[in-house]
Amino acid sequence: MRTFLTxxxxxxxxxxxLSVASAGDIRIGLAEALTGPASQYGVPIRNGFLLAQEELxxxxxxxxxxxxxxxxxxxxxxxxxxxxxxxxxxxxxxxxIFGPTxxxxxxxxxxxxxxxxxxxxxxSNTASGIxxxxxxxxxxxxxxADVVPVTLKAAIKRLGLHKVGIIYGNDDAFTKSGYDxxxxxxxxxxxxxxxxxxxxxxxxxxxAQLTKLKAEAPDAIVCPCLxxxxxxxxxxxxxxxxxxxxxxxxxxNTPKLLENAKTAAEGTIVGSPxxxxxxxxxxxxxxxxxxxxxxxxxxxxxxQGYDALFIVAEALRKIHxxxxxxxDRQALRDALPAIQYAGATGRFAFRPAPLxxxxxGGYDADQTPxxxxxxxxxxxxxx
Amino acid sequence: MDWSSWWDTYSTLVLxxxxxxxxxxxxxxxxxxxxxxxxNAAFMGIGAYMSAIATLQFEWPFAFALFLGTVLxxxxxxxxxxxxxxxxxxxxxxxxxxxxxxxxxVLLNLDITGGPLGLNGIPPLTxxxxxxxxxxxxxxxxxxLRRSRIxxxxxxxxxxxxxxxxxxxxxxxxxxxxxxLGAAIAGLAGGLNAHYTFTLSPGNFGFExxxxxxxxxxxxxxxxxxxxxxxxAILTLLPELLRGLQEFRMAANGLIxxxxxxxxxxxxxxxxxxxxxxxxxxxxxxx
Amino acid sequence: xxxxxxxxxxxxxxxxxLFALGFTLVFGILGVINLSHGGxxxxxxxxxxxxxxxxxxxxxxxxxxxxLAAGLLGLAIDLLILKQLRKRGAPHLMxxxxxxxxxxxxxxxxxxxxxxxxxxxxxDLFDQESFSWGPVTIPVLQAGITALSVLLMLLxxxxxxxxxxxxxxxxxxxxxKAASLLGIPVERLFHLTSFVAAALGGAAxxxxxxxxxxxxxxxxxxxLHKGIAAIILGGLGDVRGAVLGGLFLGAxxxxxVTVLSSEYRDALSFGLLFLVLLxxxxxxxxxxxxxxA
Numbered sequence: 001m002r003t004f005l006t007x008x009x010x011x012x013x014x015x016x017x018l019s020v021a022s023a024g025d026i027r028i029g030l031a032e033a034l035t036g037p038a039s040q041y042g043v044p045i046r047n048g049f050l051l052a053q054e055e056l057x058x059x060x061x062x063x064x065x066x067x068x069x070x071x072x073x074x075x076x077x078x079x080x081x082x083x084x085x086x087x088x089x090x091x092x093x094x095x096x097i098f099g100p101t102x103x104x105x106x107x108x109x110x111x112x113x114x115x116x117x118x119x120x121x122x123x124s125n126t127a128s129g130i131x132x133x134x135x136x137x138x139x140x141x142x143x144x145a146d147v148v149p150v151t152l153k154a155a156i157k158r159l160g161l162h163k164v165g166i167i168y169g170n171d172d173a174f175t176k177s178g179y180d181x182x183x184x185x186x187x188x189x190x191x192x193x194x195x196x197x198x199x200x201x202x203x204x205x206x207x208a209q210l211t212k213l214k215a216e217a218p219d220a221i222v223c224p225c226l227x228x229x230x231x232x233x234x235x236x237x238x239x240x241x242x243x244x245x246x247x248x249x250x251x252x253n254t255p256k257l258l259e260n261a262k263t264a265a266e267g268t269i270v271g272s273p274x275x276x277x278x279x280x281x282x283x284x285x286x287x288x289x290x291x292x293x294x295x296x297x298x299x300x301x302x303x304q305g306y307d308a309l310f311i312v313a314e315a316l317r318k319i320h321x322x323x324x325x326x327x328d329r330q331a332l333r334d335a336l337p338a339i340q341y342a343g344a345t346g347r348f349a350f351r352p353a354p355l356x357x358x359x360x361g362g363y364d365a366d367q368t369p370x371x372x373x374x375x376x377x378x379x380x381x382x383x
Numbered sequence: 384m385d386w387s388s389w390w391d392t393y394s395t396l397v398l399x400x401x402x403x404x405x406x407x408x409x410x411x412x413x414x415x416x417x418x419x420x421x422x423n424a425a426f427m428g429i430g431a432y433m434s435a436i437a438t439l440q441f442e443w444p445f446a447f448a449l450f451l452g453t454v455l456x457x458x459x460x461x462x463x464x465x466x467x468x469x470x471x472x473x474x475x476x477x478x479x480x481x482x483x484x485x486x487x488x489v490l491l492n493l494d495i496t497g498g499p500l501g502l503n504g505i506p507p508l509t510x511x512x513x514x515x516x517x518x519x520x521x522x523x524x525x526x527x528l529r530r531s532r533i534x535x536x537x538x539x540x541x542x543x544x545x546x547x548x549x550x551x552x553x554x555x556x557x558x559x560x561x562x563x564l565g566a567a568i569a570g571l572a573g574g575l576n577a578h579y580t581f582t583l584s585p586g587n588f589g590f591e592x593x594x595x596x597x598x599x600x601x602x603x604x605x606x607x608x609x610x611x612x613x614x615x616a617i618l619t620l621l622p623e624l625l626r627g628l629q630e631f632r633m634a635a636n637g638l639i640x641x642x643x644x645x646x647x648x649x650x651x652x653x654x655x656x657x658x659x660x661x662x663x664x665x666x667x668x669x670x
Numbered sequence: 671x672x673x674x675x676x677x678x679x680x681x682x683x684x685x686x687x688l689f690a691l692g693f694t695l696v697f698g699i700l701g702v703i704n705l706s707h708g709g710x711x712x713x714x715x716x717x718x719x720x721x722x723x724x725x726x727x728x729x730x731x732x733x734x735x736x737x738l739a740a741g742l743l744g745l746a747i748d749l750l751i752l753k754q755l756r757k758r759g760a761p762h763l764m765x766x767x768x769x770x771x772x773x774x775x776x777x778x779x780x781x782x783x784x785x786x787x788x789x790x791x792x793x794d795l796f797d798q799e800s801f802s803w804g805p806v807t808i809p810v811l812q813a814g815i816t817a818l819s820v821l822l823m824l825l826x827x828x829x830x831x832x833x834x835x836x837x838x839x840x841x842x843x844x845x846x847k848a849a850s851l852l853g854i855p856v857e858r859l860f861h862l863t864s865f866v867a868a869a870l871g872g873a874a875x876x877x878x879x880x881x882x883x884x885x886x887x888x889x890x891x892x893x894l895h896k897g898i899a900a901i902i903l904g905g906l907g908d909v910r911g912a913v914l915g916g917l918f919l920g921a922x923x924x925x926x927v928t929v930l931s932s933e934y935r936d937a938l939s940f941g942l943l944f945l946v947l948l949x950x951x952x953x954x955x956x957x958x959x960x961x962x963a
Contacts, residue, residue, distance in 0.1 A: 035632060035633060035778075035781065035786075036633075036781075036786075037786065037888050039781070039786045040785075040786045040787045040788070043785070043786070072626075073626065073632070075622070078580050078582055078587070079395070079399060080622065082395045083395055083396055083623065086391065086392050086393070086394070086395060087392055089391075089392075090388050090391040090392040091388070091392045104501065104582060104584050107501075107504070107581065107582040108581050108582045111504075111581050116391075127500065129503060129504075132504070133504070170491065170492075170498070170499060170933055171491050171499050171585065173499050173500045173501070173584065175499075176498060176499040176500060177500060197927070197932045198931075198932040198933050198935075200935075200936055201892070202891065202893075203892070204685075204878060204882035204883075204884040205678075205681070205682045205685065205882070207678040207681065207682070208675060208678045208679070208682065208923065208924040208927040208928060208932075209927055209932050211671060211674045211675055211678055211928075212671070212675075212927060212928060214671075227788075228788040228883065228884075228886070231790075231883040232882050232883045232884070235883065239800045239809045240674070240800075240807050241802075241807055256787065256788075260788075260883045261883070414763075419762075419763055466948050467948065469948075470947060470948075470951060472762055473697075473703055473762055473906070474906075474947055474951050476703075476766070477703075477898060477902055477943070477947060478943075478944055478947040478948070480898065481899070481941075481943040481944040481947065482944055484895065484936065484940035485937055485940050485941055485944060488936045488937040488940065489937065492933055492934075590891070590895065591891075594770055597767065598767065598770070601763070601767050631778060631779070631782050632778070633777070633778035633781075634774070634775050634778035634779055634782070636771075636774055636778075637771045637772065637773070637775030637776075637777075637778060638771070638775060639771070640767060640768065640770065640771030640774065641751060641768050641771040641772060641775070644751075644755070644760075644764050644767050644768040644771065645751065645754050645755070648758065648760060648764060
């Protein structure tokens with residue numbers, strides 16, 4: 001057995017030599033879920049990064065140095081996220097790491113980067129507490145806690161809400177934390193919650209919950225759901241004769257929702273850091289380039305990944321890389337907090353996380369979300 | 384690559400090999416008694432949550448936390464084992480699967496477990512010698528059991544439960560012992576795992592993990608303690624070794640499972656096959 | 671509201687029932703828990719999706735073709751895996767593990783081929799209308815699924831009870847050895863059962879893909895859990911019980927949502943499974959096994 005293990009581990013360590021690096025390359029780790037259920041987010045994120053890498057390198061990279069993304073699949077599992085992080089930090093010797101895809105994986109992998117003094121940069125982690133891990137943890141994805149109150153305020157103004165019903169997935173970290181911030185925001189704005197319903201991952205039939213919600217006659221239904229369940233919920237709600245609008249979280253912000261729910265999505269209000277109809281030239285250029293490269297529409301996750309590499313590129317332009325890994329990693333981490341950038345997701349800056357148990361945390365995204373409404377089968381800005 | 388950077392890179396993988404070895408041994412224990420129980424992932428979860436709550440929220444010493452993480456699942460196993468172990472075969476498998484789902488749903492709905500968000504920021508307390516010690520103790524215990532009267536009773540029950548009862552073996556008690564000990568080992572493994580992955584969520588302990596654990600034992604073989612350890616090591620390393628296959632990585636996993644069941648029904652570690660090989664090589668050498 | 675919830679219970683339950691039908695059939699005749707049934711269910715849905723969108727075959731032709739594809743897959747699993755294990759007289763653990771392997775293989779391959787995002791059949795394919803009757807709304811498709819699963823169940827019961835093949839199958843379910851002594855072609859009946867069960871599983875996948883936005887490589891797993899619960903509630907291997915068990919599970923879940931709270935729904939259904947196994951392992955309905963069907 002011992003010989004097997006040794007040879008297996010030798011084979012493992014051999015993998016480092018597969019990607020041959022040239023002298024001026026800037027190696028950046030990209031740990032995303034490329035297989036498994038979380039890959040529906042991980043793959044668009046990776047695509048956004050690949051596009052950004054291609055564009056940056058086409059323009060001569062960073063002061064003439066090419067950006068090389070060292071890509072690893074973390075399968076949306078915490079142990080793999082840790083293994084991948086360690087491989088990227090200690091073996092591939094990358095300058096910093098983007099990812100992992102899910103918040104739970106970041107909770108597992110973040111401490112590894114923190115201990116090694118390497119920047120861990122999440123582009124899709126929205127759970128609260130991520131940046132409590134420490135000052136090397138950054139994210140460009142606004143927390144639900146930042147997006148939801150804005151969404152709700154806009155919805156109240158538009159719809160004149162008094163009482164709402166809620167439906168959310170209670171076995172998923174993303175939808176549960178979405179629910180938590182919605183509930184707080186509803187309380188803060190004195191909106192009564194008449195009924196709260198839950199479902200589990202993989203459910204397709206929500207009619208029992210919706211029938212109960214309908215009986216309470218809410219003014220709107222709050223649905224911090226992912227788009228897969230969201231489309232089913234919308235369709236079934238309309239079939240049951242529920243006509244009130246839905247208010248969604250980050251998960252609703254995808255062309256998939258409209259594609260799958262069609263007319264059932266009409267009137268739905270969504271808050272999100274990215275808006276495909278945002279007419280800014282950066283965004284329109286991004287959408288066109290993404291379509292050309294991948295033959296499909298980008299979503300919020302690809303836009304956030306795309307912008308994140310440009311944010312880091314800005315920081316890299318400001319520092320002088322010495323070739324001393326520890327020194328360069330520290331220089332990058334020190335340069336990042338001050339970066340401001342306007343990209344596909346609009347204006348972006350970092351905001352230091354509040355102290356946690358007296359210790360400084362990392363950096364959250366400081367970004368104004370878009371609030372929009374589905375009108376004639378399209379997302380339109382809610383004014 | 385020098386030793387320290389090798390260790391920095393692969394320490395978690397090495398710890399996982401040990402911990403999954405323990406989990407495979409925990410299911411080997413029940414299998415060696417003829418019980419197909421799929422509750423070990425749930426017991427692992429109970430142990431992991433218990434010990435993580437102990438260190439994270441009460442700041443109790445690690446050793447005590449691990450102790451609690453071993454005892455609580457054993458106690459739960461004792462309580463449900465009494466009614467459940469009356470079932471056998473597929474029925475037992477399904478009942479323990481149902482129990483696992485109930486545990487998952489409970490973990491999702493309790494406040495102290497953090498619901499679907501789970502527990503984060505668990506202190507990194509597990510070091511290599513904790514895992515080595517726990518694994519050594521487990522192996523020693525199982526070897527001692529195998530050689531004892533209890534071990535022979537396990538075997539008798541696996542071969543023919545009715546005959547074993549007629550022989551005067553207290554089959555109910557022996558089966559309960561295997562079930563409870565298996566739960567304790569799985570719980571300890573869970574406690575160790577929680578303190579080097581820093582985060583727990585209920586999804587870590589569902590059907591998929593139950594199946595993973597079973598697969599490790601079957602892949603390695605259940606003729607002795609070496610088999611489950613080998614199976615645990617291979618299935619922990621496999622995803623790393625198959626990285627090059629990208630999205631078809633899991634397909635290789637599935638194929639390997641099928642191949643082992645079809646062509647090596649006793650698992651990879653099969654002393655009888657080794658003896659056959661040695662004999663055939665011996666005869667060839669003579670000729 | 672209660673009238674509507676009863677309709678909801680029946681429509682949810684009939685989805686479970688349809689899935690459980692093929693699942694229990696394999697156990698009844700082959701004595702195997704086929705954990706790749708969820709994978710077959712998923713492949714059925716993708717086969718229909720491909721036929722409809724890529725090859726633009728009309729639905730009436732795509733449904734039987736996709737069922738055929740699922741059925742052939744089931745037959746292949748039987749020939750390549752289960753048959754080999756039968757020949758060897760392997761213990762019941764082995765087919766379970768091998769079919770888990772097959773399920774992983776199917777999930778991984780379809781993820782590689784189709785991607786991991788959730789897809790659905792073209793919406794305009796079927797009328798998404800529903801008809802109202804007093805306070806009750808019934809989606810047309812749902813009514814169709816319910817009718818179809820009851821119909822298929824009646825058909826299976828009739829085949830098992832009234833036909834020569836059914837008689838032979840019941841004999842095989844009782845004891846394959848005795849049946850083969852009677853001159854019944856046991857192996858061929860095993861192949862037939864695997865084919866039919868998989869075709870039924872494929873049909874379930876197609877119908878669920880029709881009424882919900884639900885086609886993904888991972889759709890089999892949650893359904894497999896519900897299927898396990900349904901066939902245990904109904905009694906393992908009991909065809910009539912599987913359908914009743916599916917409907918009962920649907921009713922229990924809707925009841926949990928309506929009367930308790932939706933948070934307790936999953937705990938209730940799996941707790942129920944657990945209790946039924948302890949208290950009445952032969953299932954809630956009828957005596958036991960296919961022979962009674």
